[in-house]
Amino acid sequence: PIGALVNGVPNYSIAKFRLAEINKFETDLDRCLEKQATEVAFTEKEFDTLSLDGVGYAHNADASEKSFAISGLSMDIKRGDIVFITGGNGSGKTTALRTLTGLYPHSEGKIVLNGQIVSKMPSQEYRNVFASVFADFYIFPKPYTLGEEGREKLREWLKFFEIEEKLSDKLTELHPERLSTGQRKRLALALALAEERPVLILDEWAADQDPETRERFYHELLPYLKTRGITIIAVTHDDKYFNCADRRYHMTEGQIEANTV
Ligand SMILES: Nc1ncnc2c1ncn2[C@@H]1O[C@H](COP(=O)(O)OP(=O)(O)O)[C@@H](O)[C@H]1O
Ligand SMILES: [Mg+2]
Structure with missing residues (x-):
């Protein structure tokens, strides 16, 4: 199938x-x-807690060239949390998100989901806990993973993001190439939300949104998702909105700084 x-x-x-x-x-x-x-059924709808205990991953670990590693990452995340990850360019935020979501295998430490240790090579079942929009997202021209019900949800989110009229009525074809960069990113988030996974992962999503959309993102969307029990882990540089998070982890050179809130 x-x-x-x-x-x-x-x-x-x-x-x-x-x-x-x-x-x-x-x-x-x-x-x-x-x-x-x-319809694609995702296997892990229930989400309770996710914890990272000393997690690490190294790019080009066996290569002789200079490599970058994240290490000793520890986080405790529970259902409905809004967690921000901050830090300068190249501090390892995206690498951390990719490791946390199981796209990269972790080489040290433990990831524990709902009390169960996650394999170093996380399964597809584990990865299905997350819906994500990374900076290098790709939108398929058709919403392959959504059934009819999913497409209805997609429609609602497209209304929220004010790009509904840019897309065809039936939403069987998406034509992402007809959208501006910011609009394409809204479509990517609408698709991620329509999947209704328990944890939403966003990598600098608001960076290329206009101030009004950014305001709605932080002050409407995130609180709304929280009330629905969706957990959010987002990389952001928007210091004006840092107070929207329940917790913030600040990264420097591949590590979480000791005193972040
Ligand atoms: N696929 C990769 N292969 C090798 N090095 C990488 C790769 N992706 C990122 N890096 C390196 O890891 C470091 C951290 O990158 P990244 O996690 O993207 O940082 P951030 O998201 O905080 O800007 C950078 O120095 C980058 O060059
Ligand atoms: Mg990044």
Whole structure:
């Protein structure tokens, strides 16, 4: 079924696909969809706690060239938390998010989800806990992972982000190329929200939004999601809004600074 196909491709691998491979993948998905229109069920709807205990990961660990590593990351996150990760460029925030979500295998420390230790090579089931918008997000021209109900949710979120009229009525084709960068990012977030995963991961999402959207993001969307029990882990530079978080972890050179709130 389509679900197995989509879930069988790790997000990280998708990111590494060349364009030709993406096109082939889309053609294959199209063929599958023609045969069988099933909804992708995500396996891990329940979320209670996530903790990182001394987690580390190194880029190019075995290469002779200079490598970068995050290390000793410890965080305690519970359902409905709004957690911000801050820090300068290159401090390891994106690497931390990718490790936390299981896109990179952690080489040291422990990740514990709902009291259970997560494998060093996290499973797809683990990765399905998260919906994410990274800086290098890719939007497929069709909302493959959403069934009819999911598309209705997508419509509601597109209204919220005020880009509904930019998209086709049925939302079977998305045409991300017809949107501006900021609008494309809103579409990416609307898609992530429509998936209704328990934990939302955002990497500098608001960075290229206009001030009004940024205001709504921090003061409407995040509090609303919190009331719905969605957990948010977001990298941000918007110091004006740091007080919107329940907790903030500040990173320097791959580590969380000791005294962050
Ligand atoms: N895929 C990669 N391979 C090798 N080095 C990487 C890779 N991704 C990031 N890095 C390096 O890791 C460091 C931290 O990057 P990143 O986590 O993206 O930082 P931030 O998100 O805080 O700006 C940077 O020095 C960057 O060059
Ligand atoms: Mg980054």
